[in-house]
Amino acid sequence: xxxxxxxxxxxxxxxxxxxxxxxxxxxxxxxxxxxxxxxxxxxxxxxxxxxxxxxxxxxxxxxxxxxxxxxxxxxxxxxxxxxxxxxxxxxxxxxxxxxxxxxxxxxxxxxxxxxxxxxxxxxxxxxxxxxxxxxxxxxxxxxxxxxxxxxxxxxxxxxxxxxxxxxxxxxxxxxxxxxxxxxxxxxxxxxxxxxxxxxxxxxxxxxxxxxxxxxxxxxxxxxxxxxxxxxxxxxxxxxxxxxxxxxxxxxxxxxxxxxxxxxxxxxxxxxxxxxxxxxxxxxxxxxxxxxxxxxxxxx
Amino acid sequence: xxxxxxxxxxxxxxxxxxxxxxxxxxxxxxxxxxxxxxxxxxxxxxxxxxxxxxxxxxxxxxxxxxxxxxxxxxxxxxxxxxxxxxxxxxxxxxxxxxxxxxxxxxxxxxxxxxxxxxxxxxxxxxxxxxxxxxxxxxxxxxxxxxxxxxxxxxxxxxxxxxxxxxxxxxxxxxxxxxxxxxxxxxxxxxxxxxxxxxxxxxxxxxxxxxxxxxxxxxxxxxxxxxxxxxxxxxxxxxxxxxxxxxxxxxxxxxxxxxxxxxxxxxxxxxxxxxxxxxxxxxxxxxxxxxxxxxxxxxxxxxxxxxxxxxxxxxxxx
Numbered sequence: 148x149x150x151x152x153x154x155x156x157x158x159x160x161x162x163x164x165x166x167x168x169x170x171x172x173x174x175x176x177x178x179x180x181x182x183x184x185x186x187x188x189x190x191x192x193x194x195x196x197x198x199x200x201x202x203x204x205x206x207x208x209x210x211x212x213x214x215x216x217x218x219x220x221x222x223x224x225x226x227x228x229x230x231x232x233x234x235x236x237x238x239x240x241x242x243x244x245x246x247x248x249x250x251x252x253x254x255x256x257x258x259x260x261x262x263x264x265x266x267x268x269x270x271x272x273x274x275x276x277x278x279x280x281x282x283x284x285x286x287x288x289x290x291x292x293x294x295x296x297x298x299x300x301x302x303x304x305x306x307x308x309x310x311x312x313x314x315x316x317x318x319x320x321x322x323x324x325x326x327x328x329x330x331x332x333x334x335x336x337x338x339x340x341x342x343x344x345x346x347x348x349x350x351x352x353x354x355x356x357x358x359x360x361x362x363x364x365x366x367x368x369x370x371x372x373x374x375x376x377x378x379x380x381x382x383x384x385x386x387x388x389x390x391x392x393x394x395x396x397x398x399x400x401x402x403x404x405x406x407x408x409x410x411x412x413x414x415x416x417x418x419x420x421x422x423x424x425x426x427x428x429x430x431x432x433x434x435x436x437x438x439x440x441x442x443x444x445x446x
Numbered sequence: 447x448x449x450x451x452x453x454x455x456x457x458x459x460x461x462x463x464x465x466x467x468x469x470x471x472x473x474x475x476x477x478x479x480x481x482x483x484x485x486x487x488x489x490x491x492x493x494x495x496x497x498x499x500x501x502x503x504x505x506x507x508x509x510x511x512x513x514x515x516x517x518x519x520x521x522x523x524x525x526x527x528x529x530x531x532x533x534x535x536x537x538x539x540x541x542x543x544x545x546x547x548x549x550x551x552x553x554x555x556x557x558x559x560x561x562x563x564x565x566x567x568x569x570x571x572x573x574x575x576x577x578x579x580x581x582x583x584x585x586x587x588x589x590x591x592x593x594x595x596x597x598x599x600x601x602x603x604x605x606x607x608x609x610x611x612x613x614x615x616x617x618x619x620x621x622x623x624x625x626x627x628x629x630x631x632x633x634x635x636x637x638x639x640x641x642x643x644x645x646x647x648x649x650x651x652x653x654x655x656x657x658x659x660x661x662x663x664x665x666x667x668x669x670x671x672x673x674x675x676x677x678x679x680x681x682x683x684x685x686x687x688x689x690x691x692x693x694x695x696x697x698x699x700x701x702x703x704x705x706x707x708x709x710x711x712x713x714x715x716x717x718x719x720x721x722x723x724x725x726x727x728x729x730x731x732x733x734x735x736x737x738x739x740x741x742x743x744x745x746x747x748x749x750x751x752x753x754x755x756x757x758x759x760x761x762x763x
Binding site for chain 2: 283284285287289292295296297376380383384385396404408411414415418421422423425426429433
């Protein structure tokens with residue numbers, strides 16, 4: 148874990164004893180209770196997504212027309228929808244799609260963007276200028292609008308939603324990582340490995356990339372919540388996954404409002420699921436950034 | 447100042463050109479035949495003759511370079527062709543919907559500024575107390591709760607308690623202020639909350655930074671009251687980044703308009719985008735996406751100019 152942010156930290160905390168992973172975690176929980184709360188939400192969500200088959204009480208696709216619009220009860224905690232499907236089961240399976248799209252899109256967008264940022268910073272000159280202009284142009288498009296346009300061309304499917312959400316993330320990650328890579332590049336050790344005759348890819352991958360991991364992780368966690376939100380918005384607008392896929396945004400579109408009087412729970416629970424998930428990622432991301440970025444520590 | 451304005455104006459030309467190119471690339475080069483999509487070709491069999499006619503209508507039968515030239519020339523003259531759905535010129539359709547979206551955007555910005563600056567200030571001054579925690583949780587919540595869900599909850603509440611129905615036609619405030627207010631208040635709350643969340647966080651963090659400056663310590667040291675230190679010395683100096691943010695968050699605003707207008711079935715530009723996508727009305731989609739980028743660039747230009755006007759150091763750099 149040799150990262151720029153952490154090297155500053157190490158330098159100032161050189162006298163403190165080295166902490167084990169467990170001790171580091173405990174320290175994080177004590178110092179950042181909100182972040183720890185976020186982490187718990189994320190872990191719970193992951194558990195639900197991973198073990199949906201075991202945890203969910205019903206089949207998410209099984210329609211039962213005798214049970215349409217059942218009120219929340221002991222059998223159906225969150226009630227049932229217009230096809231008599233158990234809403235809680237569908238929300239639990241929905242965690243899978245939300246997490247998959249969230250992680251896949253942020254990971255793809257941040258990795259591509261991060262690599263572009265490193266290359267841009269290391270190469271400098273015309274290539275840097277060109278890539279910077281390109282990123283500026285991409286940034287001129289509001290995230291949701293760009294995702295909407297790409298999703299509309301690619302058509303509704305989960306992998307297309309991932310691509311549509313990942314592309315607007317690229318310039319945001321590139322910008323952050325490039326800024327750090329620029330300062331890393333100026334370090335004496337980079338000059339030293341250059342002088343020793345290391346090849347360009349070697350310098351980039353062995354010496355620059357490991358040192359921009361901290362901003363990469365920060366931007367990755369910061370984008371996760373936004374990506375989940377974007378997935379929900381796209382499926383709400385009818386551009387994400389299609390029925391009968393249990394996607395949170397899709398559950399809120401159309402049917403939820405047309406049955407507002409008869410079954411208000413249909414409009415309430417999926418929204419809570421989205422908000423809670425994004426809230427968890429944002430809390431965790433915020434605290435992680437505070438912990439990794441020495442400038443934001445309370446002095 | 448005049449040279450600065452001129453320089454900034456010249457700088458937006460390549461950005462806009464790039465944006466126009468990017469829109470073209472997204473709409474034409476990404477695999478998938480637009481003409482086929484419009485005719486519903488992904489769902490079943492399509493008549494070959496219709497396909498050829500559609501390609502001709504869209505100019506897709508011409509070489510890519512010619513298509514690109516036509517698109518750019520249209521952009522320069524602000525002529526984006528006709529909607530495939532209504533047959534009306536895109537710009538005309540746009541102008542009909544503009545007042546509603548503009549009003550929604552301005553009111554939401556106003557509401558969010560009125561909420562967020564006092565809240566952010568309170569949180570910064572009382573850092574790490576319960577006040578700060580409450581403000582932070584509410585503002586992180588504003589970022590986590592999807593805008594469309596806030597809208598759905600508003601409607602749910604209105605339907606259950608007041609038997610609300612969606613408004614049919616936009617009534618401008620100068621025609622009937624009360625009808626207009628009834629129509630706009632909930633959408634404004636929906637868009638404004640999210641916007642306020644972002645601005646509150648920014649106000650808090652920049653004010654925190656400013657409060658640690660030397661001149662603030664001086665202000666305290668000479669015995670000024672808290673009110674004078676915070677408002678006259680700190681807040682004034684932390685407003686510049688917040689003004690910039692109001693510009694950059696314009697993107698959030700547009701996204702907010704898209705979902706909010708859809709939830710409340712308001713006939714604005716945001717819903718126009720969604721409808722155009724649903725109807726596969728590609729000339730409209732293409733024009734609207736370019737125009738959002740265009741307005742984003744213009745808003746940020748205005749923000750930068752305000753910024754330079756406030757802070758002379760910037761324009762001499």
